Amino acid sequence: MAASTFSQDDEERPPFSSLQLSDRTNEALTDMGMTTMTPIQAKSIPVALAGKDVLGAAQTGSGKTLSFLIPAVELLHRLKFKPLNGTGIIIVTPTRELALQIFGVAKELMAHHSQTCGIVMGGANRRAEAEKLVKGVNLLVAVPGRLLDHLQDTKGFVYRNLKGLIIDEADRILEVGFEEQMRKIIALLPSENRQTMLFSATQTTKVSDLARISLRPGPVHVDVDSKQATSTVSTLSQGYVVVPSDRRFLLLFTFLKRNANKKVIVFFSSCNSVKYHAELLNYIDVPVLDLHGKQKQQKRTNTFFEFINAESGILLSTNVAARGLDIPRVDWIVQYDPPDDPRDYIHRVGRTARAGNVGKSLLFLLESELGFLRYLKEYKVPLNEMTFPSNRIANVQSQLEKLLQKNYFLHQSAKDGFRSYLQAYASYSLKKIFDINKLDLAKVGKSFGFAVPPRVNVNVGGGHSKSLGKRRRPDDGDNNDNDDDDGAVHAQPPRRQSKQRRIETLGKKKVQKEIYRQDRQRRHQVGDAEQWSF
Numbered sequence: 001m002a003a004s005t006f007s008q009d010d011e012e013r014p015p016f017s018s019l020q021l022s023d024r025t026n027e028a029l030t031d032m033g034m035t036t037m038t039p040i041q042a043k044s045i046p047v048a049l050a051g052k053d054v055l056g057a058a059q060t061g062s063g064k065t066l067s068f069l070i071p072a073v074e075l076l077h078r079l080k081f082k083p084l085n086g087t088g089i090i091i092v093t094p095t096r097e098l099a100l101q102i103f104g105v106a107k108e109l110m111a112h113h114s115q116t117c118g119i120v121m122g123g124a125n126r127r128a129e130a131e132k133l134v135k136g137v138n139l140l141v142a143v144p145g146r147l148l149d150h151l152q153d154t155k156g157f158v159y160r161n162l163k164g165l166i167i168d169e170a171d172r173i174l175e176v177g178f179e180e181q182m183r184k185i186i187a188l189l190p191s192e193n194r195q196t197m198l199f200s201a202t203q204t205t206k207v208s209d210l211a212r213i214s215l216r217p218g219p220v221h222v223d224v225d226s227k228q229a230t231s232t233v234s235t236l237s238q239g240y241v242v243v244p245s246d247r248r249f250l251l252l253f254t255f256l257k258r259n260a261n262k263k264v265i266v267f268f269s270s271c272n273s274v275k276y277h278a279e280l281l282n283y284i285d286v287p288v289l290d291l292h293g294k295q296k297q298q299k300r301t302n303t304f305f306e307f308i309n310a311e312s313g314i315l316l317s318t319n320v321a322a323r324g325l326d327i328p329r330v331d332w333i334v335q336y337d338p339p340d341d342p343r344d345y346i347h348r349v350g351r352t353a354r355a356g357n358v359g360k361s362l363l364f365l366l367e368s369e370l371g372f373l374r375y376l377k378e379y380k381v382p383l384n385e386m387t388f389p390s391n392r393i394a395n396v397q398s399q400l401e402k403l404l405q406k407n408y409f410l411h412q413s414a415k416d417g418f419r420s421y422l423q424a425y426a427s428y429s430l431k432k433i434f435d436i437n438k439l440d441l442a443k444v445g446k447s448f449g450f451a452v453p454p455r456v457n458v459n460v461g462g463g464h465s466k467s468l469g470k471r472r473r474p475d476d477g478d479n480n481d482n483d484d485d486d487g488a489v490h491a492q493p494p495r496r497q498s499k500q501r502r503i504e505t506l507g508k509k510k511v512q513k514e515i516y517r518q519d520r521q522r523r524h525q526v527g528d529a530e531q532w533s534f
Contacts, residue, residue: 014042019049022077024112025070032108038063039224044197045070053219054197055211062224065105065326068166068197073106075164075195076115076138083116083136086158091141091166092185094173096121096297097304101326102168103141115139120146123297133157144178144185151188162190167214170200170207179206186214202343236349239386240363240373245439246446247393248364249277252336254394255362256286256314262331265315267348269337269424274316276417276448280410281316284403288314319344327351333361337421338372340428342379362386371433400449410449418448419456 013036016029029035037045040062048054048071056067072089081088091106093099103119110117118137120129122145129146134156140147150157165186167173173182196215200207211219243251256264268274271292278290289303300320307315308327319339330352339345345363352359363383365372376383404411421444428434445453 013037013039019045019070021070021074024077025073025109027112028109031111034066040064040222041067041070043224044068044222047220047222048195048197049074051195053195053215054222055215055219056197056199056222057201057203057224064168064199065102066109068168068199069102069106069109071195071197072139072164072166073109073113073115077113079163081115081138081161083138085136085138085161087133087137087140088115088161089139089164089166090147090159090162090189091139091168092144092147092173092182093141093168094143094176094178095320096123096143097291097300097320098169099141099143100301100304106139106141110139117141120150121297122146123300130154130157144173144181148181148185148188151185160190162194165189165194165196165214167196167198167210170198170210171202171204174204174206174210179210182210183213186210201347235358236352237358237360238349238363238381238383239361240365240383241386241388242365242367242370243388245366245443246397248336248447249400249449250393250395250397251364251388252334253281253286253396254388254392255334256281256288257394259332260286260314261312263310263312263329264332264334265317265327265330265351266334266336267317267319267339268421269318269339270417270420271318272413272416272420273337273424274318276410276413278316279413280400280449281314283407283410286314288316291315291317291320293318293320319348329357330359333359335361335363337424338363338365338369338434340430340434342372342375342381345376345381346379366439368435368438369433372430375430375433397446401451404449405451414448414450415454418445418450418453421448422456 015036016026016034021029040056044054044056044067048068054068056064068091072091076088079088091102093102099119099121103117106117115138116136117139118129118132119141120133121143124146126146126149130150133140133150133154136158142150151159167182173179196219198207198211198215198219241251252266256266266277266288268277271294274290274292275294278288281288289307291300291303291307295303303315307313311329333349333352335345335348339348349359349361352361373383404414422436422439422441425434425439426436441453441456
């Protein structure tokens, strides 16, 4: 596919006023405090306003959202779209959190316009969505699965007048398994007189295929990053620390205590590991929020906006928060579990140092994982080694082990987190670097608070498994733990008849949480929390 190309230059940022936008859009931009354009906006908005198809690539945090929203809103305004005209713009994005964020910006940008906007996504009330679509949503933000559902099955959803299709984070959409849905969506949508904008951080074969079937011939290729010396912004300071498995949590605990007044995101490799560490840190008076794919949608949404609006705080997350999300004023990104792919590293650290602001990142590595630095270097990621003297790291290992021995709820959560960490590690594609056979599982268990780790069977390929610990009870399964399905393992509660009767009445989870709350209350009454200070 032939495409003309723009590259980044050193021009000063041009003002939005130079674009000759509608008065209503200009008023909204003023309300939003937006006066000048970022490079991706300066290159893509004029092209899109001229009606051209756009194939865009830009660093995360570059201001890409307004690059497609401003032309979309202007198009609806120029065509005088009304609800009875149905949907004129569809924006497709890979995750619910990113959809919510784009929808929020769209509402601000359309505040003085008469056109309507809406959002459809998994986890929301489908019937309520359908009712709004039938009434007429001029600009629609959607995730692929729910969009396809409405296109196929919602009677009265008018999209025959579609004038613009925007595909954001196209590489991520395809990575998470929406390729077939996207093909069906594009086949269902009208293509005549439709302008399409496709943005992708990486240009893979699948992205090229998607561009070929969705864009008109000869799109304008906007790439503002190709000449940069690094893949990350210059205002980001990046470091890594080499730490043995049994010291990982101690270092994380120390780091979070010393940065309690900062805004920090900590990335983990699995949902159950996020869940356990959030429960543990909150229990020992290090307040944190957690975000992962096993949470109900309302919980994820509430957590997301709570952290966005916070001046300081700690968010523990899987990669569900790694792509596209614009979280203001993040001071630190900590990659407690390294990613499997350098591109995921880049997206994770992209949550800080956004829009010209400064930020810092820290990557935890085992000595056996240092080969990952070579891959990061190939992706033009500059890292400096950081050191933390042993005498400056809080030694709370004995307290952690005692806590798990006496707290049934945390013990079970730790067990699930330990298993899911190993399962995620075994699934890494860079097996020469992330080799589960090189892990000292006893030391890994220490980082989860176990004096003696539980037995775990993890498939490591070739029909082999790695095992450790005591004989397992029959109900200890080894389900995979990822952002889409529930891999939690629930062991039997203590064998006391009174508790068993409560379990039959209330259910196991409620009883476990009751034990957890009672134990935490007793701990505060006797001042046990002070053992964790340093």
